[in-house]
Amino acid sequence: MSLTILRLLESWHGQLGILAVAALVHPAILLRRGKVLSRGAKLAIVLATMLVVVAFGSGVFIYDDYRELVKRDLFKASPTAGLLFETKEHLGYGAMALAVGAAVCALAAPRKAIELRRLSAIAFAGSAALTLAVGVLGNWIAAVWSFPS
Amino acid sequence: MTTTVVHRESTRSSALALAGLAFALAAPSSYLLQRIFERLRGGTFDPSLIVQEPTATFYWRFGIASWSGGVVAIAAFAYAHRTTFTDRARRLWTIALISLPLFWAFLTWRFP
Numbered sequence: 001m002s003l004t005i006l007r008l009l010e011s012w013h014g015q016l017g018i019l020a021v022a023a024l025v026h027p028a029i030l031l032r033r034g035k036v037l038s039r040g041a042k043l044a045i046v047l048a049t050m051l052v053v054v055a056f057g058s059g060v061f062i063y064d065d066y067r068e069l070v071k072r073d074l075f076k077a078s079p080t081a082g083l084l085f086e087t088k089e090h091l092g093y094g095a096m097a098l099a100v101g102a103a104v105c106a107l108a109a110p111r112k113a114i115e116l117r118r119l120s121a122i123a124f125a126g127s128a129a130l131t132l133a134v135g136v137l138g139n140w141i142a143a144v145w146s147f148p149s
Numbered sequence: 150m151t152t153t154v155v156h157r158e159s160t161r162s163s164a165l166a167l168a169g170l171a172f173a174l175a176a177p178s179s180y181l182l183q184r185i186f187e188r189l190r191g192g193t194f195d196p197s198l199i200v201q202e203p204t205a206t207f208y209w210r211f212g213i214a215s216w217s218g219g220v221v222a223i224a225a226f227a228y229a230h231r232t233t234f235t236d237r238a239r240r241l242w243t244i245a246l247i248s249l250p251l252f253w254a255f256l257t258w259r260f261p
Contacts, residue, residue, distance in 0.1 A: 084261065090257040093177065094257075097177050101171070101173025104172065105166040105169035108165035119246060120170070133254060
């Protein structure tokens, strides 16, 4: 893959991550009272979850090239930033797994299961917090070192 | 007859919802266990001496974590079919769901 495409994908990955933060806060708010979900609310949950999955997936897609072309130089430029990249990849997986589990819970919960929807709201809030941390770290790491021009 | 069918549907939906929560907790926990194992096996290191990794362990780590999360979710689904969702269970789920992201963020920050 050409470096221009990789830089473009890296940029999209970051933008999708920031969008995912905003999108994940929405279901956390929608579900916090445990009310029965409308069709629009269900759609919002599906879209927010898809967004975080796509953001994670785009990172996975460029990971191999990143490992070959960037990671070693990133550690050389700043060991702290290198270690925070490791933190970022762990947090990214945690955020995605929480969002997927929360979405299944929210969508499957029967009408009377208020508590299950509230638990789902907590999981979405946790996912949003982790995604925010990933976004902040990702921006900083990209500012330290990125794909060569 | 209709009541029984609705009840069964409701139980199955609840069990599926709990299975989703089980995945949300089990997959990151499995990931964390693998990472702890890697850290213990590798020992301490100087990050400035890093060389290019020969394999992408991240793919394996999240793949195995997702698989084991799925297995736990299936087990939770089967278990939840036979039990009711009590207040105590709800409290435990709440504590687990709040503490996991905090614990996760702290550990991955201190031990990347």
